[in-house]
Amino acid sequence: MRVVCAAIVFLTMAVPAWSDARVTVLMDALRLPELTVIIRAEGLQDADGLDADLLSGQGGALWQTQVDALYNPIRMQELLYAALGDALNDDELDQSIAFFDTVVGQTITELEIAARRAMLDETVQQASAEAYQDLENRNDPKAALVAEFIEANDLLELNVAITLSTSFQFYQGMADGRLVEMSEDDILKEVWASEEKVRQDAQAWIYGYFLLAYQPLEQDDLKAYLAFSRSDAGKALNAALFKGYEDIFQEVAYGLGWAVALNATANDI
Numbered sequence: 001m002r003v004v005c006a007a008i009v010f011l012t013m014a015v016p017a018w019s020d021a022r023v024t025v026l027m028d029a030l031r032l033p034e035l036t037v038i039i040r041a042e043g044l045q046d047a048d049g050l051d052a053d054l055l056s057g058q059g060g061a062l063w064q065t066q067v068d069a070l071y072n073p074i075r076m077q078e079l080l081y082a083a084l085g086d087a088l089n090d091d092e093l094d095q096s097i098a099f100f101d102t103v104v105g106q107t108i109t110e111l112e113i114a115a116r117r118a119m120l121d122e123t124v125q126q127a128s129a130e131a132y133q134d135l136e137n138r139n140d141p142k143a144a145l146v147a148e149f150i151e152a153n154d155l156l157e158l159n160v161a162i163t164l165s166t167s168f169q170f171y172q173g174m175a176d177g178r179l180v181e182m183s184e185d186d187i188l189k190e191v192w193a194s195e196e197k198v199r200q201d202a203q204a205w206i207y208g209y210f211l212l213a214y215q216p217l218e219q220d221d222l223k224a225y226l227a228f229s230r231s232d233a234g235k236a237l238n239a240a241l242f243k244g245y246e247d248i249f250q251e252v253a254y255g256l257g258w259a260v261a262l263n264a265t266a267n268d269i
Helices: 021-029 032-054 060-070 073-087 090-100 103-118 122-137 141-152 155-176 184-193 195-214 219-230 232-268
Strands: none
Touching (some): 021 032, 021 073, 021 090, 032 073, 032 232, 060 232, 090 103, 090 232, 103 195, 103 219, 122 141, 122 195, 141 155, 141 219, 155 184, 155 195, 219 232
């Protein structure tokens, strides 16, 4: 599964008729509708890999229909809206909107959008990871600030946790679809066996991504973002976003596992 990161990335499109206008304002300020479109693009890439690896490239039209339904941007937005609405109190909502609905806040999200899109290309992912490592080795202050931001938001650990939990759901979907015979203990062992590789991949992606996003950002602006992240409102927002991400990726992962099982069984008939 893809690294989640904290990319808060806006696309004008129809959205559900939600009841709390402030949550909708915050989602727009965070540019979350476009994030769901990028997650979809990432997911379609990953689904091509699953088709090749697990279905011998024979998924066909049924597989594509299932994948399209799972990576539904509107459904993802609903889950993010619910997470934000449930977790943030009035003051946290107001402070989050106040930060992101500014020139600095919008500059940050624009940079995150561009970087997230660019990271769809694996060569950009590799180059970004290498660039971060090079700057870190030279004690570059921008690399140090990026690392401080990642650590302050606990982004590595949150990404590892979500990736492992979504991996569990993927195996559970395949097991429920009777493609594999695995107990919950079997799945847990399989998932935890991948933890080191997941952490390595997540670390390379996250540090490369945030360097790519924030390299053009003025250091004072990045420091202001870091300060907001350390505030009570910033911490609450980060937790709410990751709850939304977890809900999205767990739901999609289980559905993908089930779809793999369904298609594999159909291909064997």
